[in-house]
Amino acid sequence: MKFNQLIKSLALILFLGVSTRIQAQEISAMQAPRVVSPEIADNRSVTFRVLSEKATEVTLNGSWMGFGEKLSLTKGAQGVWSVTIDPLPSSMYHYNFFIDGVSAIDPTNAHALRDGTRYASLLMVPGDESKVFQLNETPHGNITQMWYPSPSLGTDRRMYVYTPPGYDSGKDSYPVLYLLHGAGGDEDAWTALGRANLILDNLIASGKSKPMIVVMTNGNAWQTSTLREIPGITAPTRETRGQFQGKFEKSLVEDVVPYIEKNFRVKPDKNHRALAGLSMGGGHTITASLTYPDTFGYIGVFSSGIFDANADMADLEKKFIALKDSGVSNYWVACGKEDFVMESNKRLLSLLEKSGLKHEYFENEGGHTWANWRTYLSMFAPMLF
Amino acid sequence: MKFNQLIKSLALILFLGVSTRIQAQEISAMQAPRVVSPEIADNRSVTFRVLSEKATEVTLNGSWMGFGEKLSLTKGAQGVWSVTIDPLPSSMYHYNFFIDGVSAIDPTNAHALRDGTRYASLLMVPGDESKVFQLNETPHGNITQMWYPSPSLGTDRRMYVYTPPGYDSGKDSYPVLYLLHGAGGDEDAWTALGRANLILDNLIASGKSKPMIVVMTNGNAWQTSTLREIPGITAPTRETRGQFQGKFEKSLVEDVVPYIEKNFRVKPDKNHRALAGLSMGGGHTITASLTYPDTFGYIGVFSSGIFDANADMADLEKKFIALKDSGVSNYWVACGKEDFVMESNKRLLSLLEKSGLKHEYFENEGGHTWANWRTYLSMFAPMLF
The missing domain is CATH 2.60.40.10 (Immunoglobulins)
Incomplete structure (x- = not known):
């Protein structure tokens, strides 16, 4: 026709x-x-x-x-x-x-x-608000899609590593931000949707953030990488998912951090390591920082919190006090007013208050969206190091 | 409802x-x-x-x-x-x-x-035929999405660089394959569609290919990267496209090759440099190797040839003779029987014959498809270095 x-x-x-x-x-x-x-x-x-x-x-x-x-x-x-x-x-x-x-x-x-x-x-x-995550006429950092051994998960896994402009041609050592995605995401999410590399390019170019390395892992402990799904390994069921509780956090601190510190020019101490995550990755951030209180000096929890309404709050409070005692330069929490995780977020804020852990809280419009997570990263990165 | x-x-x-x-x-x-x-x-x-x-x-x-x-x-x-x-x-x-x-x-x-x-x-x-480009249980190389200065095009541009398993932890120097995409593609095409990194992982793991670095550039001289198109710079028109004739080839040899040889551990001589490309990238390969006969020791032309039916064949023959005289270890040509570029491919083969440049030709079923280009890379990489 x-x-x-x-x-x-x-x-x-x-x-x-x-x-x-x-x-x-x-x-x-x-x-x-x-x-x-x-x-x-x-x-x-x-x-x-x-x-x-x-x-x-x-x-x-x-x-x-x-x-x-x-x-x-x-x-x-x-x-x-x-x-x-x-x-x-x-x-x-x-x-x-x-x-x-x-x-x-x-x-x-x-x-x-x-x-x-x-x-x-x-x-x-x-417009003005999108400039921080658009590709502008600035120097650009590189992203390496790299494989690393994860002894604690018994497999090689893939992560993305952002190195700032000048890394390849220079000799400096850099601080590192470990940046975690949410449920349904993978190691590709923070660059494809979060535009973390462009946000860092722009913040570094304008002098708002210090140059840093950003490490974006795959937070699904049952995957080696998003590629593994082709031609297809199925995700665990609701029943088998519990087997993976805490395993990603362990692999992050025991496998990823040492690998990064061996293979990149970094400043390998707590004051030069930050950890942040959104939603499920915020949960990973809370768990990893409480379990390994001496590892990360800066902590960011975006649109997340204590998901389990039946969590043992007294026990958690003790852990938050231990984290406070070990010293944290900045504990930053952010959530949208309409976010469905608001109750979880409030449980986290209540624990931070009770434990006396110094923190900052940012609340804005909107819900559980990448628009908010890009904003949160754009605010958090300038506070680091 | x-x-x-x-x-x-x-x-x-x-x-x-x-x-x-x-x-x-x-x-x-x-x-x-x-x-x-x-x-x-x-x-x-x-x-x-x-x-x-x-x-x-x-x-x-x-x-x-x-x-x-x-x-x-x-x-x-x-x-x-x-x-x-x-x-x-x-x-x-x-x-x-x-x-x-x-x-x-x-x-x-x-x-x-x-x-x-x-x-x-x-x-x-x-099945058996897909194993060479699937993610198998082998060591994996890394892909770096990296920006480099291109003085000849007056801008920073993006390319993908594959480093073989062991590169990060070792001290060896490697040969380099420069691998070019076709019209409509960009620096992402050879990994996303061509699965070049997985093909190399598999060929290296089985001992069929030597470990090598693979450099995948953006062959559209008017782009800095595929990202540049967001939020949108338009491609040149048919009329303005001619301005870019030969410019990519120049930037490849004068900008990319030196940058790679400065920033990676490579063997920086003709016998350890290969150049291959598909369709438009095959055209780039022909032009670059004729214009810079001392740069690449191995040449692969996939589904391509001399596109211009009115090209000055006598002049081209002289250039092919000069390339032959400068020494080429392997000139490999491949095309599908049903490929619409068959006439261009035949013009190339005729020039190779007439100039006496030793070459090999592979013809298979099918046309202008990624299925064929994956096959050609799987055959070409084992011939290198």
Whole structure:
């Protein structure tokens, strides 16, 4: 059908070969429409478009909307469905279309990202707020996707290591931030979604952060890397997952830290090691810092806390007091007002208060989102070292 | 609507709380079907499924099919569309669904890949033939996504560097393969689609290839990296593209090679430098090796050749003779029988014949595909150094 239309249009163009320019433009408008999506207006409102003559329903969900919420597109001329949304704050978002109920990335958007097992199209709404995680004209650090032995987990595993600009050509030693992802993520998450490398590039270039190495591990103790899932080892079930309790934290401190300190030029002491994580990675951060109180001098817990409502709070309080006594330069906690982990976050804050461990707390709008985690990293990194 | 169904099902389950296990299973069957896709049978036939009550037409195109060819899925019970295809040879493929004409990746397949500006779902059909590019239980090399200065292009640019297992902990110096992608690709293509790092891991582990460093650059002289495209610098037009003629080759030899030889432990001589590329990258390989005949001792041209049917063949023959006189250890050419570049490939072979430059030629089934390029790399790497 489309092919026929094309042939007709071409024949028409050939037939009207002597036509004026204005006529040619009119003919051009008769051909298959060129679909632009997403289109960001100067006022930061965004129009989404998708071409389908046959679809009966097209909706979209974006990361600025509620989970499961759907926005309907309207079918216009030539089968182009579209919707325009109100201006968005400058940030990085992602979205999916649903074509007759089937999730799809935007076929005309060349930029997609993976969040765990799900792909979505990327929407960058540029502005002052997004500058800290965009690729700017600054020197750039490198990311090494590297394999390391993990004796405590009995396998080689993969991690990403960011080295700051100048690392390769210089001789300096650097402090290290160990940065942990959440459930559903892997060693790729903090760069692909969190843009940690670009955030560090920008903060270092502007003098807001000290140059540092950032180590991004895979926090799923049952995986060697995200690649291991091809062609497919299945994740543990709810029942077998308990076997892995505490194992990642052990491998982080006993395998990863020594490997980094042997293979990179780092300052290998507590005052030059920071640990931060989001959600599940915040839980890993809490556990690792309580279990190994002499390892990390700076601690960041993003959108996380004490997940277990039945946790032994008296026992935890003792551990927090021990951590306080061992000395912590900065314990920084951040959570969004609408985050579903707020109760867990409050349990953590209560323990920090009770134990007398000096800390800072930042609360902002929004929920359990990468927009918040990018913000938290942008605030936390400048406090370090 | 679905939410209502869920509520009803939940109410039913609560109401039937005293029911037997068999009843619970029956209830479960009343709920939304669990869709598995792709499902690979023991005989390597593959079933694709997608859930849509509302779609009027669902088709798919896979990399084992012709370009633009469409295979129809049939709607079955509970809105599950499916199709089963004949057994496929063991390899890595990719595919897209078309939901009422809209391209979509398979929403139940957690593995997708990017080919230029287009995303597709990954299909790994395991078997003997795929072992050379799968993640096996071998030591793994690292990939560094690194930025380097390119004085000849006036900007910092990004490349991927594979270092073989043992590089970090050892002191040895290594030979280097410079490996170039095709049009539409970037510095990510040879690892994401070509799985060059896994191919080298496997060939080195089995003793078939010498340990080597592999450098994968961005062959689009107008880009600094694929990241530069976010939030968007547009590619040159057909008219302005000519400005970049020969510039990538110059930056490769004058910027990249010296940078690698300064920053990595390499053997910095012609007999320890190889250059290979596919399609456009094969063109870059031909040009760079003719322009700088003293730089590379091993040359691989995959699915490529002399693209310009009006090229000055006499002039080229002189350059090939000069390259022959400078000494080449191996000039290896490979092309698929159905490849649309066959005429270009033949022009290259004719020049090699006429100039008397010793070379080898491999021709196999298939066309301009990553399946072939993975095969060619798997054959070429063992011939090196």
